[in-house]
Amino acid sequence: MLKSALAVLLTFCAVHVALSQNAFGQNKVAPDKEASIKADLAGQIDGMKKQAQVMVDSVFSFGELGMQEFETSKYLTGVLEKEGFKIERGVAGIPTAWVASWGSGKPVISLGSDIDDIPQASQKPGVGWHDPMIEGAPGHGEGHNSGVPLNIVAAIAVKKIMEREHLKGTIRLWPGVAEEEVATKAYYVKAGLFKDVDVCLFTHVGANLGVGWGGNMNTNGLVSVEYLFKGESAHAAGAPWRGRSALDAVELMDVGWNFRREHLRLATRLHYVITNGGDQPNVVPPTASVWYYYREADYEHIMRLWEIGDNMAKAATLMTDTTYTSRLLGQAWPGHFNKAIAEAMYENIKKVGLPTWSDADQALAKGLQTELKVRVNGLPMKIMPLRAPRVATAGEDEGGFGAQNQPTGGGSDDIGDISWNVPTVVLSYPSNIPGGPGHNWANGVAMATPIAHKGVVAGAKVQALTMLDLLLHQEIIDKAWDYFNNVQTKETKYKTFIRDGDVPAIWLNKGIMEKYRPQMKTMYYDPSKYDTYLEQLGIKYPTVRAETK
């Protein structure tokens, strides 16, 4: 009764009060009307649970590595196209990248999230121990299958409201391609994809609802550089003295860095894999290569690491009579996130709150935590506080006994580059289980289960409500740009790491996907036949070890 009365009232308002634009052409609406639109928006998203689940499960089943997200991008753009979004494919010279747009005029709200997965992280969803779907295959061991589905749910719901209420503005969605290689977002910036954007709402899977602003103690920027050495082959037993081993150069470079580690700042993270170690032992390797991630807390320190690395490579060639070239495979600025938008978003996080977890959800979480030998505390019951920034202290670069609050380093995301070009925040949403090591099968366990589905619905509500705030309150956008121009970029100016001649590393992971895709294809989720992916795989939810039940 009350509900139908509200519906009548809403229709009345839509027709007669007709939300419109003020003298400056900005969307305007009365406060009580705004509250009812917001309630309606959250209700609409609850009604899109099924759609969210189908998208999350589908992308999970595609399980594609960076630069090879062909099925994923075809599927997600297909969903958006059906909903009336205009798709531009292959943006920034990256085959799996795209931009989907709907609406017109200001504000331009940009929604992004990553789509690629992790090598060798194949894992049956809903199973609380290591149990790959396909041994050795890639899998969503970070949960990047859920972020774009979240943005799509939010975008569709907000688009409906905008149509009904005649609100102007533009919604744009895009995927973080090859985020695990931090390989594309700086190229998006370079291609001008954010030139006319007012605000970017990025989202990344986590184990709770949260948002923060400023920089952070525990994240870094990075450059990702591959060194390719060239020597001379020879019979490794018959005439080894005639050979010049490129692999020797790789190993000597690695030894150099491993000694240098003692003399690096706390914030430094430095790691490598040997991408070519030669062909077989009886042939002195004429070519060899090693791929480094150089991570640090700011642009200057990252550039310094890169310089040291180039010196290591050069020194290795002098020791081995070989030569080297290098190529930049990825880059990320350390992220800096917007205060005004984070504060607005956090109000919505408080309103939406955490999903209601079932006993089965908690049993899976606790089963996995027991298996991982980490704190067995299940899924979160309380949202995180608004994360405030790290405060830099004078003289921290020099370190020493007086230095407090030094950056301690950690992972990276190339959303950093975007955050230095347009006011940006990162919404964390609770689709994963706390306690996983990251980049691991364990972080895939929840990702096609009710935990992931509920987390996406909660996140989509926060995202959509924040979009509506931005559409209705130009003053938030003005405050965001004031922070961006007068605080964030007052002294620090963005300079890309990309050099002349560097190109997106679109060849990455091609061979691995070619090897596993035929087998993975047979396991793609078919929502026309099965309610959920768990049902298709015949997995009982939850599947945990007997003693943890």
Ligand SMILES: [Zn+2]
């Ligand atoms: Zn990620």
